[in-house]
Amino acid sequence: MSLLSVRDLTVKFAMRDQTVTALNGISFDLAKGERLGIVGESGAGKSITGFSLMNLLSRPGYIDTGKILFEGEDVVQMNDKRLRNLRGNRMAMIFQDPMVTLNPVLTIGQQMIETLMAHRKLSHEEARQIAIVKLREVYIPSPEERLEQYPHELSGGMRQRIIIAIALLLDPQLIIADEPTTALDVTIQADIMELMLELCQSNQVGLILITHDLGVVSQMTERTLVMYAGRIIESGRTREIINDPQHPYTQGLINALPQQTVPGQRLKQIPGNMPGLASIPAGCAFNPRCKYATDLCRSRVPEAVHYGGVEVACHEVQRLNSDEDRQEARA
Amino acid sequence: MFAYLAKRVIQAVAVMFVISLIAFAIQGNLGDPLRELVGQSVSEEVRQQLRDEMGLNDSFVTQYLRFAGNALQGDLGTSYFFKEPALDVILKKLPATLELVFGATLIIVGFSVPLGVYTAIKPDSILSRVIMGLSIVGISIPVFLTAILMIFVFSVEYGWFPSYGRGDTVQVWGYWQTNFATADGWLHIILPSIALASIMLPLFVRLIRAEMMEVLQSEYVKYAKAKGINPWRIYFVHALKNTLLPVITVGGVQIGTMVAYTILTETVFQWPGMGFMFLEAVNRVDTPLIVAYLIVVGFIFVVTNTIVDLIYGLVNPTVNIARMGA
């Protein structure tokens, strides 16, 4: 049985004048200890997916339909008490910006210890000892002193390490990390990623890594979901997706990667922008930006099909990935 | 720490300087001290001589320095009406006013925090809507109207509370008479305290609610939820402390302001404090008393603000007092 099994998840936002759909029938699975990347342009619904898994959407967002089976239990149906037991304990989250994630008026120690004591019957001192051990695991020097410090006394990198330590405090089955390094200095981004990879592997923790960065995804994850306008348009093993993407959108993303370009050549971007939630086009949402779009693309939403080792939602996948077209697409 | 303290004290002194300038200007322009002293039946020559003797013909700077020097020694002139040092007159009235402000502060703190927090946590509940509606009403009704309405309903109609004066007070130390030692004293201070609190309380409820709602949207509150923290802990540990930090600063200013607001309340309830006295002094053009009142109230204002700033620095970990002002 998989650790996590998301089925037909649909998330909506009830805006004042209309209700928009942010996630439209998302389905995917995650095995125990598996690392999954979620990629896509800004606004694709990556963060919404992450928050939904913890049933942590805030108004006006809500889960409309679907199931999120985590260790066999549906997160969507959980009551508040079950949800509190889930969050931070069985499933932990690492937020994007460590500068605003920690509470400025509570010490690191308070924020770590409260997390432990929320889920386990521990004395304050026992909790403190666990916190120190976890801080060591993320290579924080003199952890005892850190516990007494306030967040503003620490650098961004240090804070993100602490947040990783907090995520590991209760030995969760799954960690959701939403762009955990984008707010950090480039020089330490790789260190943080390496640390997360190491810890996930050694603790057998599942990871859902949300990112814009396909390079990071290929380094960190075994499987990848590519999202566009609230849907998964391609999914499969990360290696296949990076080396042999089938969906025109994924191909565009890969082509835009710096190493695919001859030095000095301009970065290729996919022309156009992702549509806003209120104006998602009929049919395949990508059709206005797709050079292969047909009438069918403009009227019917493509279903995901197996193709070339991945699952891909594109009407034209067979035609355009026949060999000669593929050469053209790559050009 | 020392640098921060020094900085705050210098600021306080600067504000007091401005207040003393204003008070001095009022002193020079309100009423004629000569007429108060000698009446009108004195010849112009004698008048001039007296003016010289009193230093009224000296330069502005000399006069101000003399005024400030005297003030620093506690000499704010002699009240024309009471024929006593103005400062003494005021200090005798001070306890009544401070107790009234204290009563109002208790009401404001005691009610604004729970009401502000509740309306922030449950913004859509009927009770929240009622509270928010009432707060608008509270803000828009002038203090004296609230006071008169309360007297009409609770003193005249129902006879629950006395309508004027301080009632039985008990001497605690020096000349300090307190209302808080007898049941009668409590009964007397309740209505005036409510009246004085009636504008600030709704303001504070709204302020706390707005701050709290913003804090509840913050990343660190979302993060606390993602850690599975109990909602009560999120509200009262994670959110409330961050909510109250900015409120403390505003609150300090408002408590200082309330000392001045007492003029209306004390007048309606004939509360024998500084505010009531000030209005009488204005009617009698008792200039030394008016000036002394301004300086004392200004002083209280400056002192509360400075203390509040220091407290803010102490409770807010991101303000490092030890390093600030260095």
Ligand SMILES: Nc1ncnc2c1ncn2[C@@H]1O[C@H](COP(=O)(O)OP(=O)(O)OP(=O)(O)O)[C@@H](O)[C@H]1O
């Ligand atoms: N509170 C909200 N109210 C209305 N719409 C929202 C809200 N939060 C997110 N959205 C919309 O939902 C869509 C998906 O948002 P999401 O944050 O999941 O994007 P993302 O893929 O994480 O993008 P990014 O890479 O910029 O983080 C966006 O179009 C966004 O505008």
Ligand code: SF4
């Ligand atoms: S379905 Fe049509 S529009 Fe969409 S990606 Fe495929 S070819 Fe392009």
Ligand SMILES: [Mg+2]
């Ligand atoms: Mg996002």
